[in-house]
Amino acid sequence: PKRRDxxxxxxxxxxxxxxxxSYPSHYAGDLDCVIVPHGVIMDRTERLARDIMDDLxxxxxxxxxxxxxxxxFSADLVDKIxxxxxxxxxxxxxxxxxxxLKSYMNDKATEDLHIxxxxxxxxxxxKNVLIVEAIVGTGKTMKTLLKxxxxxxxxxxxVAGLLVKRVxxxxxxxxxxxxFQIPNRFVVGYALDYNEYFRDLxxxxxxxxxxxxxxxx
Ligand code: 5GP
Numbered sequence: 326p327k328r329r330d331x332x333x334x335x336x337x338x339x340x341x342x343x344x345x346x347s348y349p350s351h352y353a354g355d356l357d358c359v360i361v362p363h364g365v366i367m368d369r370t371e372r373l374a375r376d377i378m379d380d381l382x383x384x385x386x387x388x389x390x391x392x393x394x395x396x397x398f399s400a401d402l403v404d405k406i407x408x409x410x411x412x413x414x415x416x417x418x419x420x421x422x423x424x425x426l427k428s429y430m431n432d433k434a435t436e437d438l439h440i441x442x443x444x445x446x447x448x449x450x451x452k453n454v455l456i457v458e459a460i461v462g463t464g465k466t467m468k469t470l471l472k473x474x475x476x477x478x479x480x481x482x483x484v485a486g487l488l489v490k491r492v493x494x495x496x497x498x499x500x501x502x503x504x505f506q507i508p509n510r511f512v513v514g515y516a517l518d519y520n521e522y523f524r525d526l527x528x529x530x531x532x533x534x535x536x537x538x539x540x541x542x
Contacts, residue, residue: 328376331489331503332369334360338508340531348526355522355536356513361505361529366487366515367401369504373485374405376502377455381483382415386453391470392425393524394459397516398487398504402457422448426466432511432519432537438469446477453481459517460488462509464498488512488529511537 340358348356390399403419410416425441454474461467467484474482486500490509497506513523514530522540523532 329499329501329503330506332505334505334507336491336508343530346528348528348530352523352526352536355533355539356526357531357533359528359530360507360510360512361488361515363515363527366398366504366529370398370401370487371405373502373504374402374409377402377406377483377485378409378413378415378417381417381453381455382413383417384453384481385418386420386455387449387479388419388421389449389454389456389474390421390423391456391458392423394517395457396423398459398485399457402485424470426470432532438466440470440473446474449474449477449479452479454479454483456482456484458484458486458500459515460490460512461486461498461500462490463492467498467500487515 340360341362343356343359346359346362388399388403390396399421403421406417406419427439427441456470456474458467471482471484483502484500485502487504489497489499489503489506491497491506492509510531511519512529513519513532514526514528516524517529518524519532519537520540520542
């Protein structure tokens with residue numbers, strides 16, 4: 326695999342048993358396995374920060390964090406870029422902006438995608454934009470968002486996606502910076518939720534069937 330592909334997690338990888346890690350006991354029974362442990366997320370994010378620094382060093386960027394799921398990844402990625410900026414000759418002056426997208430109910434995408442807080446992005450005109458998103462599934466959400474951002478004529482748009490799911494149909498659209506490619510299962514943790522639960526879990530895990538039932542709306 327090329328560097329661009331990120332870490333590819335195979336469909337038949339059964340994950341780590343939850344018994345091998347610590348996690349909040351209020352989620353006991355709600356999870357099948359750990360698919361990406363928190364430490365591995367941090368290590369991969371550190372390298373993504375370096376790749377971003379190599380490509381964009383000395384450019385001003387606006388980090389566009391896609392809420393809510395992207396808050397943890399954005400915060401950690403920005404932290405790692407800050408450390409690199411302190412310790413090398415090249416730096417990346419960063420601004421951070423938040424937009425909120427909402428498209429999921431239970432584990433199914435809903436038809437209407439709402440962009441909250443993106444009314445006026447005219448300050449992006451002529452800027453270098455780094456969109457930071459926790460997970461890309463079909464890519465529909467990202468395509469909608471990209472079209473919206475492009476309309477404000479930024480100088481450049483790059484996308485960092487921590488996770489990309491291998492969805493069956495069509496060839497995957499890949500962000501410029503990919504953390505992991507994962508099987509097409511519903512994942513939670515590291516700020517990714519299921520009906521607002523599991524954001525307070527630091528590993529990326531696969532939710533169990535009983536977990537889905539318990540937190541169904
Ligand atoms: P897409 O439009 O690419 O199919 O879906 C992207 C959006 O769906 C993401 O922004 C994310 O909010 C949500 N999403 C897709 N797959 C998952 C998943 O496995 N877990 C969680 N928590 N959200 C997901």
